[in-house]
Amino acid sequence: MNTLNIKENEPMKSHLSFRAGGNARYFVEVNNADEILQAKAFASENKLPYFMLGNGTNVLVSDSGFNGLIIKFGKALAETSFEESVDFLHVKVGAAAVLGVIARKAAGLGFGGIHLLAGVPGTIGGAVYMNAGAYGEEIANCIESVEALTVEGKVVTHAKEECEFGYRTSAFQTGNKFAGELILGCTLKLPKGESAEVLKSEIDAAMQKRKASQPLDKPNAGSAFKRPATGFPGALIEQAGLKGYRIGDAQVSEKHANFIVNLGNATATDIEALFEYVQKEVFAKTGTMLEREVIILK
Ligand SMILES: Cc1cc2nc3c(=O)[nH]c(=O)nc-3n(C[C@H](O)[C@H](O)[C@H](O)COP(=O)(O)OP(=O)(O)OC[C@H]3O[C@@H](n4cnc5c(N)ncnc54)[C@H](O)[C@@H]3O)c2cc1C
Structure with a gap:
């Protein structure tokens, strides 16, 4: 039924x-x-x-x-269990759990590895799919295995090596070998940090850095574009003269040029047009074709 x-x-x-x-x-x-x-x-x-x-x-x-x-x-699919050994914290975590919550809980127990990802607002499922990362950490570095439901409806466990993690990519993304699978959760192996206090102060510093450099007061979806082989998207977008550029209520953030923000009433059409305009202009002015990090579903 x-x-x-x-x-x-x-x-x-x-x-x-x-x-x-x-x-x-x-x-x-x-x-x-x-x-x-x-x-x-x-x-x-x-x-x-x-x-x-x-x-x-x-x-x-x-x-x-x-x-x-x-x-x-x-929320029922966010179940999490922690098992401490001398040097590591083993975490079994459901896909709906929020990455930042897990990162902070682990840090509170004295384990790092993902603590600098505390400010990433996504779920574990989204973090595995995207291989979320920040400030030198990537979730893939601490993944042991990923549990998923295949397209045929079978629950499987993929070892980390099978998941083809790269910079903001994984085997679960469209066109890759596990495309269409639903990520049910993963197991993480987090290394012991210096102490819970040190980890907490590192989290606080990373959060301060975000607050100072990112337009967190306006709706956005994080970094608009992936980092190209050379240079940084923000710098290239600025170089193309596009900081603050607007289409409707979609704007290249004045605070960080690699963020596209919604000033209030942006439509998806405005936002998509701005993504395309930025790509076109940056390519024309710098010769670098930026790749979108944000996923557009049609
Ligand atoms: C203010 C802000 C700051 C950010 N900072 C960072 C950052 O520092 N580093 C970074 O890497 N990202 C950052 N992001 C982007 C975003 O938070 C990450 O990409 C995050 O991992 C996405 O998780 P999500 O749960 O929101 O996934 P969604 O956005 O909902 O989905 C993203 C993709 O993952 C897939 N997906 C999600 N869950 C599952 C699942 N269970 N099974 C299969 N596929 C799934 C979706 O189909 C989609 O293709 C930021 C975003 C914002 C708004």
Whole structure:
């Protein structure tokens, strides 16, 4: 029996950190393995694509909406267990857990490795998919294995080596070998830090750095573009004279040029047009083609 509470024409604005974008034809929050399978079955019975949403901090849904099913994991899929050994903390964590919460809890126990990622606002699922990183840390450095549900509906455990982690990439991304799999959780092995106090002061310093350099007071989706082989996107965008450039209410942040912000009423169309304009202008003026980090769902 289908026990899912599937919503129709769900506005995605409230689910995305950009606070912009269109509707999902169907949207469902699932809280256990059976509901996940039911959601996948619903999509396949209706011949619709499905898209797994984490915290929506790296995604934009186009104004015309997504003609498919968006699946979001509920809090019940955030279960976390910690097991301490002498030098490491072993963490088994569900995909819906918030990365920053886990990073802080581990730091409180005296274990680092991901503590500088405390300010990344995504889930563990999103962090594994994107191989989230900041200030010299990447979640992949501490991953032992990833548990996932295959396209065929089988629960599997992938060793870290199979997950093809690279700079903001993994095997789970579109076009890669585990594309379409739902990440259920992962196991992390976190190294002992100097002390909980030192780790906390490092977290505080990283958070201060973010506050000072990023437009956290305006809706955004983190870094707009990935770091190219040479240079930094922010510097290249500034070099192209685009800091503060606007299309509608979408703006290249005046605080950090590698952030696109929503000044209030930006549409996804404005934001997408600004991404494209920045790519075109930066390429024309510097010869570097920037690659978008934010995922646009159409
Ligand atoms: C203010 C701000 C600061 C940020 N700073 C950083 C930073 O320092 N470093 C950094 O790396 N990123 C940063 N980001 C970007 C973003 O937080 C990360 O990319 C994060 O890992 C995305 O997680 P999420 O849960 O929000 O995923 P979403 O944005 O919801 O999804 C991102 C992708 O992951 C996929 N996905 C999510 N969960 C699952 C799952 N369970 N199974 C399969 N696929 C899944 C989605 O389908 C989508 O393709 C920042 C964003 C903001 C808004």
